[in-house]
Amino acid sequence: MSTAFTVMVLNELKLIFRAHATLFWIFLFPFFFLAMMLFSYGTDGAIASAIVELVDEDHSERSAQYEDKVRQALLHEDALRSEVRKLEEAGRSVPEGVVRITIPAGFGSSIQHKESVAIRVVAGSGDMGAEVVTRWIRALTVLFNAEVARAQMLVTVDVQDPPRRNLSFAQYMLTGTLVMSMLAAAMSSTCVAIADRRERNTFKLMSCLPVRLADYLAAMLVSRLIVLALAAVLLVIGAVQFFDIPLVLEVPRLARTALVIALGAGMLLSLGLAMASRMASVPDAVFATNLAYIVLLFLSDLTMPLNAMPAEVKSVVAYLPTSAFVTALRGVLVEGDTLAMHKVSIAVIVAWKASFLAIAWRFFRWHRR
Amino acid sequence: MSLTSLIDDSPLAAMDLPADLLERPPHAAVEITSLRMPLSSMTLSVTNFRVEAGIKVAFVGRNGAGKTSLLEVMLGLRAGSAVQGRLLGQEIEHWHKDVLLRAKVGVQLQKAALPGWLLVSEIVAFHRSLYARASEEVLSVLGIGPLLHKRYEWLSRGETQRVDLFLALAHRPQLLFLDEPLTGLDPQFARACMQLLEEMRDSTILMCCHTSEELRFASHVAWIADGRIEQYATRDALRQQLVGDHRLSIQCESDDAARRIASSLLPIYPSAKLSSVSEGRALMFGGDDLNVAARDLIDHDDVDSVEFGRSTLVDLLQHCSRNG
Numbered sequence: 060m061s062t063a064f065t066v067m068v069l070n071e072l073k074l075i076f077r078a079h080a081t082l083f084w085i086f087l088f089p090f091f092f093l094a095m096m097l098f099s100y101g102t103d104g105a106i107a108s109a110i111v112e113l114v115d116e117d118h119s120e121r122s123a124q125y126e127d128k129v130r131q132a133l134l135h136e137d138a139l140r141s142e143v144r145k146l147e148e149a150g151r152s153v154p155e156g157v158v159r160i161t162i163p164a165g166f167g168s169s170i171q172h173k174e175s176v177a178i179r180v181v182a183g184s185g186d187m188g189a190e191v192v193t194r195w196i197r198a199l200t201v202l203f204n205a206e207v208a209r210a211q212m213l214v215t216v217d218v219q220d221p222p223r224r225n226l227s228f229a230q231y232m233l234t235g236t237l238v239m240s241m242l243a244a245a246m247s248s249t250c251v252a253i254a255d256r257r258e259r260n261t262f263k264l265m266s267c268l269p270v271r272l273a274d275y276l277a278a279m280l281v282s283r284l285i286v287l288a289l290a291a292v293l294l295v296i297g298a299v300q301f302f303d304i305p306l307v308l309e310v311p312r313l314a315r316t317a318l319v320i321a322l323g324a325g326m327l328l329s330l331g332l333a334m335a336s337r338m339a340s341v342p343d344a345v346f347a348t349n350l351a352y353i354v355l356l357f358l359s360d361l362t363m364p365l366n367a368m369p370a371e372v373k374s375v376v377a378y379l380p381t382s383a384f385v386t387a388l389r390g391v392l393v394e395g396d397t398l399a400m401h402k403v404s405i406a407v408i409v410a411w412k413a414s415f416l417a418i419a420w421r422f423f424r425w426h427r428r
Numbered sequence: 429m430s431l432t433s434l435i436d437d438s439p440l441a442a443m444d445l446p447a448d449l450l451e452r453p454p455h456a457a458v459e460i461t462s463l464r465m466p467l468s469s470m471t472l473s474v475t476n477f478r479v480e481a482g483i484k485v486a487f488v489g490r491n492g493a494g495k496t497s498l499l500e501v502m503l504g505l506r507a508g509s510a511v512q513g514r515l516l517g518q519e520i521e522h523w524h525k526d527v528l529l530r531a532k533v534g535v536q537l538q539k540a541a542l543p544g545w546l547l548v549s550e551i552v553a554f555h556r557s558l559y560a561r562a563s564e565e566v567l568s569v570l571g572i573g574p575l576l577h578k579r580y581e582w583l584s585r586g587e588t589q590r591v592d593l594f595l596a597l598a599h600r601p602q603l604l605f606l607d608e609p610l611t612g613l614d615p616q617f618a619r620a621c622m623q624l625l626e627e628m629r630d631s632t633i634l635m636c637c638h639t640s641e642e643l644r645f646a647s648h649v650a651w652i653a654d655g656r657i658e659q660y661a662t663r664d665a666l667r668q669q670l671v672g673d674h675r676l677s678i679q680c681e682s683d684d685a686a687r688r689i690a691s692s693l694l695p696i697y698p699s700a701k702l703s704s705v706s707e708g709r710a711l712m713f714g715g716d717d718l719n720v721a722a723r724d725l726i727d728h729d730d731v732d733s734v735e736f737g738r739s740t741l742v743d744l745l746q747h748c749s750r751n752g
Contacts, residue, residue, distance in 0.1 A: 066557040070543075070550055077545045260540035263505045267535035267605075268595075269527040269558050426505055 071282035089240040108140040109188030119167030153183035177217040235361035247348040249331030254344035323384035329415035336422040383407035457632035465509035472655040486637040486646035495636040534601035544581025559599040585612035606635035640741040672713030677735040686710035
């Protein structure tokens with residue numbers, strides 16, 4: 060690395076650390092936000108929502124009775140946001156976010172003849188909602204046995220795809236806050252800084268010095284990458300130390316997490332670069348980045364659960380840059396997943412990054428006309 | 429009129445040169461074959477502009493005539509421009525992309541600033557990292573030392589100008605582009621700056637000028653009007669051609685009296701021109717023969733005072749500003 064490049068990176072870091080507002084948004088606000096959310100909502104809560112599909116293959120009085128109990132219980136369950144749909148037959152596969160409960164043919168006659176019968180529960184994905192529904196069905200079935208089968212455990216629950224995920228509210232908030240702060244630091248600060256340099260004609264001045272503008276821009280991006288990494292490390296350490304958020308900080312998991320964060324940070328920096336391509340003034344850049352920030356913050360399941368969002372929309376917003384980033388981050392950091400398990404999210408991140416860089420390559424202009 | 433070339437002290441020789449005279453020595457510092465840039469109110473257009481090495485050229489003209497734009501287009505800082513030519517013997521397009529070539533150039537722009545929260549000491553260190561050398565004399569003469577611990581954003585207009593000039597001059601460039609270098613400087617730093625520039629005898633300097641102090645330093649003047657180089661010649665030749673070699677100032681009680689007396693002189697001295705009348709003062713330019721008129725007017729009943737002498741660089745600047 061040349062001396063000039065090192066000096067430029069150091070100067071950029073100094074500029075960032077002298078900008079108190081930037082420091083607040085990158086380093087302090089995530090802690091305030093996390094503390095505020097955990098203080099307000101506690102650390103033990105769960106993010107649970109699910110679509111429950113009911114299939115009655117028996118069409119008997121008993122099956123109707125069981126189905127009614129399921130409906131009534133879900134209707135009055137505050138801990139779980141759910142939507143119950145009735146299916147005539149269980150022919151197709153279970154979609155993500157859906158838990159299918161099937162009352163088998165012969166359900167009523169089995170109880171009448173005091174024979175054992177199993178309710179089939181199939182979860183489309185292993186999220187918190189599916190786990191809550193599964194646990195809850197087991198409890199409801201015990202109650203049903205007590206009332207209808209006079210304490211004989213005639214009705215059992217056969218969970219065909221047991222949920223394995225258990226993302227606590229605190230872990231959800233931590234990972235969401237991490238991506239949120241990186242979004243602010245990478246996208247906003249990059250775009251605004253470039254617009255500021257363009258407004259001040261700094262790039263013009265640099266064009267006249269023996270330094271490549273691409274190197275100058277690279278120094279801006281590298282310095283921000285360093286700050287992002289530092290902010291991520293501090294937030295994770297702070298979360299474990301001050302908020303007792305359970306995280307397994309073993310080396311392989313941290314290495315995978317670092318890779319995902321590097322990919323995500325690179326993608327968000329590229330987004331900032333693409334947005335800055337034609338920004339001629341700081342106010343324009345602030346407006347555009349705030350708009351993008353709010354949209355991504357609300358639609359990416361970062362810190363605000365998308366419980367009530369229709370499944371069709373959910374499946375679309377899952378491909379947003381920050382959605383893919385936070386999904387992969389939650390997987391590798393909280394669940395200890397391998398990278399291969401998140402190849403789709405990682406592919407989405409890489410694709411977005413390539414797209415943003417292509418936009419910047421095509422439209423970026425050093426100077427205002 | 430587009431510019432052709434300048435090869436001697438005659439202002440007329442600068443225009444409409446025969447083709448054989450356009451055979452040029454190989455080492456022009458700046459050679460613009462053609463330059464074209466649409467601006468909001470006009471089109472900047474220059475052809476066959478050539479500055480030999482070591483020449484100090486002042487661009488003069490009214491505000492908005494295109495001086496700064498011309499400078500920036502030559503430096504490749506304006507999108508949408510079309511330029512063909514050479515800087516220090518290299519194709520302009522190549523020069524823009526080659527950082528080693530750019531190391532030979534110094535640039536001070538009017539409206540270009542570094543990030544404001546950098547300390548001046550960090551800017552000096554950045555300059556040293558780029559050029560591996562920075563003249564201590566330039567640092568000292570421009571009074572940068574006391575500014576080292578200040579933020580660039582917090583500097584006064586003159587202090588900012590000194591730091592910008594340091595960036596342009598400290599590596600002793602072969603080719604200098606300056607946009608109103610003395611703007612905002614205290615008289616002591618203005619003198620020091622001019623002294624620095626005068627010491628750079630081998631350097632070629634192109635600068636936009638708005639003051640006679642800046643113009644005094646120039647050996648040649650390019651008059652920019654409506655996006656074109658209207659005239660290009662040595663400074664004194666252009667002063668004589670455009671303004672006249674001598675000036676006669678006639679102070680009277682009223683504008684009417686001043687205008688009447690000045691007008692009466694015009695048929696007698698055909699080379700004389702009435703430049704302006706204001707606050708009872710008529711200003712005329714012409715040849716040495718106006719000396720006789722000055723003597724005659726001393727005893728004129730309606731004349732309060734008469735001043736006669738050589739025309740000045742201020743006169744040249746005013747002429748170019750008014751008539752551009």
